[in-house]
Amino acid sequence: MDTTRRNLLRIGAGAFLFPGAAALAGPRGWVKCSDGSWTKDASLCVAPTGSAPTATPTPTPTPTPTPTSTSTTTSTSSTSAYADSLSSTGMTPNKVSWLGHSWSADMGSTWNTGMDYCWQHTATKSRFELHNTTKDHGDNEPSTKRRSELHENTERMPNGVEMWGAYSFIDHSWSDPAGMKANGNGGAHMQMHMPSGGSPAFAFRRYKDGRFLITTNGDNDPTSNHKRYISSLSFDRVHDIVYRFVIDPMHGRLDVWLDGNHVLNLSDASIGTSSPGCYFCFGLYYGGGVTCPIVAEFGNLVFPSRTSLSSRIGSPPGW
Numbered sequence: 001m002d003t004t005r006r007n008l009l010r011i012g013a014g015a016f017l018f019p020g021a022a023a024l025a026g027p028r029g030w031v032k033c034s035d036g037s038w039t040k041d042a043s044l045c046v047a048p049t050g051s052a053p054t055a056t057p058t059p060t061p062t063p064t065p066t067p068t069s070t071s072t073t074t075s076t077s078s079t080s081a082y083a084d085s086l087s088s089t090g091m092t093p094n095k096v097s098w099l100g101h102s103w104s105a106d107m108g109s110t111w112n113t114g115m116d117y118c119w120q121h122t123a124t125k126s127r128f129e130l131h132n133t134t135k136d137h138g139d140n141e142p143s144t145k146r147r148s149e150l151h152e153n154t155e156r157m158p159n160g161v162e163m164w165g166a167y168s169f170i171d172h173s174w175s176d177p178a179g180m181k182a183n184g185n186g187g188a189h190m191q192m193h194m195p196s197g198g199s200p201a202f203a204f205r206r207y208k209d210g211r212f213l214i215t216t217n218g219d220n221d222p223t224s225n226h227k228r229y230i231s232s233l234s235f236d237r238v239h240d241i242v243y244r245f246v247i248d249p250m251h252g253r254l255d256v257w258l259d260g261n262h263v264l265n266l267s268d269a270s271i272g273t274s275s276p277g278c279y280f281c282f283g284l285y286y287g288g289g290v291t292c293p294i295v296a297e298f299g300n301l302v303f304p305s306r307t308s309l310s311s312r313i314g315s316p317p318g319w
Helices: 003-009 177-183
Strands: 095-098 101-107 119-121 126-130 146-157 163-171 187-193 202-206 212-216 226-231 237-246 248-258 261-271 278-286 294-305
Touching: 126 146, 126 278, 146 187, 146 294, 163 187, 212 248, 212 261, 226 261, 278 294
Parallel strands: none
Antiparallel strands: 095 101, 101 146, 119 126, 126 294, 146 278, 163 237, 163 294, 187 202, 187 278, 202 212, 212 226, 237 248, 248 261
């Protein structure tokens, strides 16, 4: 990608904003925009951009989501606040420290120089970017796979224990949604990785048509990457996820709240393997490749633990 186009992408979501339709009055000073999102300033309401996929959601094979309160807010973002992750060698180290954890960095910049865009960060936020280039994959991977991820594989998840996690994110619009839809299967933005590799125990994804997707895998589930929830979700806006899970190949559980909505309530499902040791990773992994730059930002990340995050569901932190 030439420098001019890359800089245009880094202008941030503000380049796509325009006034939304009339806002509706909401509780406690909030207003509801025409696209269903909530904000405290009606002037920030936006309409979906032309580059964002707008496919109609299909029925999910899981229990019907239970709506609660919606707390999505509008946000613009810029790369100016981020520092790149490159060392004096011009590459990202294989092991990095961020947000109090030791991470394995798996991305183009850990294998090649001149890829400062792969992972940029502040003390509390991370920005990942993929391009359609042969450098965006490891030497032991097919060239179609694109990866820019952080893996925390030193702190493993127990089996049979209720755990909670959360994060906020912004997915920036795809400049080639038609190409992405035709190209592959989309990509994962967060994975609970299996101990020995393979498809994750559960993952949060953007499907190939841009919809938000949740999948699970388990020793006793014959369906690989079992689709548990899929629905439209706006690009270029802040969204907040709170999730509660139990890893168990027979009686696993996964609850997901997206912008205050309880979108998944899954119990007695096969999630994970009988051998404990799943681990958390986030960033971008597009196993089928990409046809345009993919950019995602993460903030307010709470690493999975036994501490309940129920209070965050209806009151997400500011971006």
